[in-house]
Amino acid sequence: MAEAWRRRADEAMTTLARERGKALTGYAYLLTGNLRDAEDLVQDALIKTFVRRRSGLVLDNAEAYVRRAMLTTYIDGVRRARLWVDARHLLARSERAESHEAHVSDRTDVEAALRVLSPQQRTCVVLRYYDDLTVPEIADRLGLSDGTVKRYLSVAVHRLEGLLAAVEAPTVDVDILEGGRP
Known part of the structure; x- marks a missing residue:
């Protein structure tokens, strides 16, 4: 049974990435403001959504789960970056900011x-x-x-x-x- 779900999940992820990849990347781009970061965000969200079996995941509506994972991952990244900025001076010398x-x-x-x-x-x-x-x-x-x-x-x-x-x-x-x- 688990093997059948894994196969369906792999097929759902592949189909979602192929058919809705541009829309997901566009959504991520609006959040991040950077295409490379947006592509990374989509990839991270796909992996987080499909890597293990989730009791609430409905494969027919997986895009909603991926979008939620993108939002959560983005917010977590912003929080982590803010914490690093606050603590960075303790570990390293500040360098000239890039224009x-x-x-x-x-x-x-x-x-x-x-x-x-x-x-x-x-x-x-x-x-x-x-x-x-x-x-x-x-x-x-x-x-x-x-x-x-x-x-x-x-x-x-x-x-x-x-x-x-x-x-x-x-x-x-x-x-x-x-x-x-x-």
Whole structure:
């Protein structure tokens, strides 16, 4: 029985990666702001979802599980990075910070604006406007209060409006974002 489930899980993962890989990468890209990090996030989420048998995993609707794993993995990574930044000075000398000007000039205005947001604000914006979740749904997913989510969204939208006011129609790589919602 376990062997049959493993075979079905492998087939489901392969099918999901082939048919919805671009949409999953687009979702991850909105969270991370970097294509290479997005691809890594998708791969990590696929492995976390399919590596062992889970009692609640329904193979026919595995994309929802993978998206949840992506969000959780991303949030955990941001928290880990923040802890490292706070403790780094104890272990190593600080080096000169790398300038992002060359990279930002190659990015669209929307990508640059999303990068200005804090990870919490960016996550809330992606969940609200890309996944089309309600404030209570976002709060539930992130383990925050509704008021905190509203505050993150309000600040983020206000900052995005200020940064993108002169932009008529932002251009985004359609191949990366192809697929949209499941």
